[in-house]
Amino acid sequence: MPDLLFLAQRLPYPPTKGEKIRAFHELKYLAQWYDIHLGCLIDDPDDRQYIDALRPLCRDIYVGQINRRTARLVCLGGLLTADALSVTYFRHRGLIDWVNTVADTIHPAITFVYSSNMAPYVLDLPNTGTTVVDLVDVDSEKWRAFADATKGPMRLVYRREWRKIAELERRIARHSALSVLVSDAEAALFARHNPDCANTIRGVSNGVDHRYFDPGPQYPPPYDTTRPNFVFTGTMDYPPNVDAAVWFAGEILPLIQASLPAAQFHVVGSNPSPEVRKLQQRDGVFVTGRVPDVRPYIAHATAGVAPMRIARGIQNKVLEAMAMARPVVLTADALEGIAAVPMLEAILADSAADFAAACTRLATTKEGVAIGTAARRRIISNYDWQVTLRGFDDILCPLVPQAAVQAEHRSPRLQRAESRH
Structure with a gap:
């Protein structure tokens, strides 16, 4: 199958928190059609135990370790540079080298980037194929809201982050074949910020694993249920x-x-x-x-x-x-x-x-x-994931040979992964 470089700011497993839930289901979805080369970071040592759970979905995996305390100190140095602090936090020399190696030796057909913080790894990098960036949210607006709700020195920090992330989002919109957001409302907002790229901006909703989040089983009460x-x-x-x-x-x-x-x-x-x-x-x-x-x-x-x-x-x-x-x-x-x-x-x-x-x-x-x-x-x-992720069908399916997207020609790797998840 064609090669796909998948970059995520954190290991997309287990799917128990927002960014990991969406990234994991996208990874699983894309494994139907592509050989995945996953590059990601870990800033919680507890996550290392889950790396092997993703191997059935991927041809290879690179995981860079970040020390939170050190990364926070380093990212403050971003105040002296042109970089957003959140981008500096997720910059990892080993991952940069690995991405460059994949681009030079594999020449992936697709590069799929999860979150704006990871886009600098591939912006302007040759041999990365067609680039799709899942921004999830318009992060610059989040930082603007933080600035509006904060007083004192941090307000200045948040306002700077708002401007820097907005600049990065504009670069992403211009560089990417497609910019994806988590809802039509977020996509419309991003298109208003980047009207010249509106035709390459899409909304693809989150789903939820309703078979896991099922009210049927008897769950042990974790608190006094006689109270509200x-x-x-x-x-x-x-x-x-x-x-x-x-x-x-x-x-x-x-x-x-x-x-x-x-x-x-x-x-x-x-x-x-x-x-x-x-x-x-x-x-x-x-x-x-x-x-x-x-x-x-x-x-x-x-x-x-x-x-x-x-x-x-x-x-x-x-x-x-x-x-x-x-x-x-x-x-x-x-x-x-x-x-x-x-x-x-x-x-x-x-x-x-x-x-x-x-x-x-x-x-x-x-x-x-x-x-x-x-x-x-x-x-x-x-909100079944199989329903919501169909929003990618007209985004990614045409980019691979038609034979690869037939439902009956499912990857053995994906079949093994589905037996575990």
């Missing part, structure tokens, strides 16, 4: 998640507890920041850190919550809770890109008072059962 329990999942050092958790715990939960004193808020996810850990000092707030399985927390929740005030793209936490047939209370930012009908398949609430009222209503009525049932039905209909 509201669950928020995600990587808990990611600033938008930190902001959401702090807002819910500080402003929304007290309103709920005014009428439901036993109500509890569970913050479930890896790497909780000091600000998030401090929330445990509040009555009824629990911060779990990394858990082996988020499904029991979702399955027994009165509701999943996504109180996002800074958000880009599609929130996997919302799709997962919907797949588990749980009602979700969320802001308009968290609903972006998800085709859920407000008040029928999810509950929309943008103010603290409305958010608290919705949570209280779900804890005191049977309304959540119908909403959760409708939510799962929506997921199965619209």
Whole structure:
């Protein structure tokens, strides 16, 4: 099969957090038609145990190790250069050399880049074939939002990052045969920023593994289920998640507890920041850190919550809770890109008072059962990965020999991988 160079900022496995979920399913999808040469980075030593899980999908793999503390110090040096700090963080000499070797010796037909941070590895590099970049979100807008919400010196840092990432995104749009984003809304925004490249910008939605996130099994309760329990999942050092958790715990939960004193808020996810850990000092707030399985927390929740005030793209936490047939209370930012009908398949609430009222209503009525049932039905209909990834069919299929894209001519490598995943 044709060769494809796949670059990702982190090892795309296990598919348990946003960037890894999408990257893994794209990798698995592309393995139908290509021999994959995967280059990625690890900044969490715990991820090394998962490298072998990806070998059935790839012809070869290069994994560069990053020390988080060192990388953060090095990336501060980017303030003295023209580079974005996030790009500097993910720069790795060994990966640069490996990419150059693949380009010189393999001459891949396709280079598929996951995230803008990895694009500098191949921008202007010869012998990389047709380049497709999955930007996922318009990251420059995220940094602009951070700047708007921050005071002091960090505001200047965020504003600089916004400008630098916007410059990089413009380079990517001009260089790439296709720029892919996680939703039509993000794609439209990116096209407005880059109108001269609008015809090479596409939206391809996330999906969710609804066979894994299945409400059917009996999950052991991880907390007292006689109380109202509201669950928020995600990587808990990611600033938008930190902001959401702090807002819910500080402003929304007290309103709920005014009428439901036993109500509890569970913050479930890896790497909780000091600000998030401090929330445990509040009555009824629990911060779990990394858990082996988020499904029991979702399955027994009165509701999943996504109180996002800074958000880009599609929130996997919302799709997962919907797949588990749980009602979700969320802001308009968290609903972006998800085709859920407000008040029928999810509950929309943008103010603290409305958010608290919705949570209280779900804890005191049977309304959540119908909403959760409708939510799962929506997921199965619209967000199966095999449905959403068809958005790549007219992007990548024409770039390979027609015989390679016939469904019956599936790669033995992919067949072995599917038996494991």
